Amino acid sequence: MDLRTLLAAVLGVGLGAVFLVSPEFVVQVQTAWRLPPDRGGDYGSETQPANWLGTGVRVVGALLVAGGLYFAWTLV
């Protein structure tokens, strides 16, 4: 069994799940201190990504899960 392909499968599905479950975290990681703090949210609250951005992140998450499952399938 190819270890790197196995890693691609497991980590791909795992990362995809994070993108699907917590898109705001993914946006936060990429934009924190690159965009205005608290933008889109009230003072003292977390930045809330726009709905279109959240949807985009979830689409990428679905692609990552699909990619991970594909590599898992190639190992079978």
Next chain:
Amino acid sequence: MRHLGLTARMAIVGSLLFALYAIAAVVVMGVFGWPLWLVLLASVAFVGVQYKIGKWAALRSVGAREFPVEQYPEIDARVTSLAAEMGIEKPELKIAQMGVPNAFAVGRKGAGTVVVSTELLQTLTIDEAEGVLAHELSHINNRDVVMMVLGQGVASIVAIVAQWAVLLTGDNDIADFFLAIVVGQITQMLVMLVVFAISRYREYVADSDAAAVIGSGEPLARALEKISRGTEQAQHSEIDSQVNALAIFGEKRGLARLLATHPPVEKRIERLRS
């Protein structure tokens, strides 16, 4: 103001980030044959560009404009007084229409800018606004923006190096490309968890400094309470029409709190009043 807790935490986090950066630098030197000076120069340029672009983008994206001193003379006077008490150069004050009560600081000591939204000035009393402004000035005084940009920069550098390490040690097949992207993303997220943790603590420190400089934590606590109450009401009115959006981006629970850059507002209020 000296904060032993912050110093200790920064020493731990700083050492961890430096260790990660050192590993990344050694990998770059080994794999690409870059000399140390080039690695350092590229790193400084990378973080410097992020800092400059970040400040410019932050001001531009909210349409920040010159603060109308004639309209809010008391606010301007309080900022002048707060800066003098903190012993820092008065930051540039700007105003923007953000659609929500908000304020943020960008830049560094001596070249800082504080942006307040018109909605914030309309929502809060002068004393409450002073609490918010004192908090933002504390961020500049404590070099929070610079430190966090540095943390974000290290996270990006380590992630890029991890990605390349996977690519260059593989067979260049499709699984390797996929794995490289995934490893890069995961690495950045893990490093950012550490940066977010220190960011949450820095919020408490800025609150404490703000309370110290104005002599009480009550004005800022009231401001947070007022804004938080307004948000809750807005969210409740949205529930009917946007249940889905609220479920995803609404209340922070469990893991989501670990991933936040700000501590929970209720905890900040509690600390300010304790």
